Amino acid sequence: MDLRLPIGLLFLIFGLLLTALGASTPPTFYAKSLGIDINLVWGVVMTVFGGTFFALSLYANRCTKSETQVNCEKSGSSVDDKAVEEERVAL
């Protein structure tokens, strides 16, 4: 499992929730945060971050089919079954 998947998904969900909250609450709600609708602002930031990671996790691990074989691009973010290379210190 690519780690960027759960990270992206969590932040996407959090971000969307916060954005929705920020958009649906009145400005008086934000006296605490110095008048800034911080839920909306930060919600958008988190959604963008989450979306980027999520997209990266899907894109980097995509499989493309050619005529003779299926090529799967491996990203550097998963602990999937790759051959365990014993990289010894060059002795």
Add this chain to the structure above:
Amino acid sequence: MPNIQLTQIDYVFLVIYLIFVVGIGVALKGRVKTSTDFFLSGRRIPAWITGLAFLSANLGAQEVIGMGASGAKYGIATAHFYWVGAIPAMAFVGIFMMPFYYGSRARSVPEYLRLRFDEKTRAFNAFSFAIMTIFSSGISLYAMSLLLQLLLGWSFAVSMLVSAGIVLAYIFLGGLTSAIYNEVLQFFLIVFGFVPLVLLGLKAVGGWEGLQSRLAVAATMRGYSPDALTHSWSVLGTTNNPMGVDWFSLTMGLGFVLSFGYWCTDFLVVQRAMAAENMTAARRTPLIAAVPKMLFPFLVILPGMIAMALTATHSAGFALPLKSDGTYNFDLAAPLMLARFYPSGLLGVGLTALLASFMSGMAGNVTAFNTVFTVDIYESYLKPGQSDAHYLKVGKIATVFGIAASILAAYVAAKFNNIMDLLQLVFAFVNAPLFATFLLGMFWKRTTANGAFFGLLLGTVAAAIHHGLTCPAGATSLIKGGWLGHILHVYPSEMAQNFWTAIFAWLACFVSTVTISLFTKRSQTDDELQGLVYALTPKPVEDVIWWKRPLWVGVAVTVAAVILNVVFR
């Protein structure tokens, strides 16, 4: 009692996060087939993940809450823990020590000691580490449950059992990989949970200038020079500053002994680097961690400083509460800042971030414990020669046992509230001399097993003696020191006493290890020490462009830390 009002939406964030945490454990269950999978993630993790996990495992409750408290109490000088303490040590362990940790194929720090020295040295380290790590985990659990009870009115027992249960679930299912994945998730959560606080807080005080002028009021109120809380070096000429330390004890005690002792020998963090997919990744791990580590002061220390600034100038309707003895309750700085500036919604995120930091600290200790217990205690002394499947099962049982023991330790901490001071002490006693042992072991092939073992012992004893003969100013209980009857020296602060204990412990261990080694026989030949000692190990071949090599990345990171020190002097 201060109280934070959570609404339903805040709880929604919390619940979603907890589902993800356990879900990661469930998703990784299928990958835990061997004991190496469980204890070391099969040594397959990419560097960016091990790097962030390296940092996050260290980021316990003590960090987020503690640094906020220290920021309020000591100002920007708290950044010394990062810019003088952590960064050089992280660069050092990545460049110079990882080749031995990773190259020796040791499964734990104590196991490296067995390979390099002998069984008794391994045993000393394994047992002291196992005990320390359970207490650390328990204290983390206790501190968190106490905070939740204080702030939210949650039942102490319920918070403890629920958090312990969740950590148990995801480690039991997915082993170290699960812990590492969750640590990286926790890292991002902590960043996103606290950045808005820094932004809002800075706006409330009027930027860095506003912060400086307000903290000048706070500093003079407490009897220091006006810039004492916003300068990290210029006040260290004497010990008349909030920390009560001078530049020498700071650089030698904190910068050298304590930091290097922790980052270079504590299996909690080293384990994450050992799980890396190859040698280069292992060496890069601490270096990758060093970059966000450098920026963390702005995330965790600033809110504390802002809290003090607002309190001192009676602004924004914020004030640090007082404890029953009239001093400020600094520990509440960070959580109360969250409560002051975050509306419902973001508050849920902030609180989840806080909880995440507690859990990552606890999980780190538990994975380190279950590995050291199974590999260094069970397999070495109780039941050697069993199948891998057997040790995998033992590892899982050790996880359950570790969590149960942590809960017990948490109750002990609740009963004796000086337990946290005790743990700080134990760290200085154990980690400080250990660093001397490793330094000599890795870089001087003449170090013998007897030298290492007795040097370690003498270093620990020296720490205890120093502590028994000195005490910090205004100490009221024997746990602070001076319990050997006669007090030779009074330090201006506990921190100063701690730093000097570490310095003496290190010196005692270093000198006695060298001396005893020169008088005892070597237990291994040069051949047996290949890959374990600097002079007998070929340099790792780095086939990347020069500026990507660990040495130069380490240099860059150290230079950046120096620049930060200069800017905030």
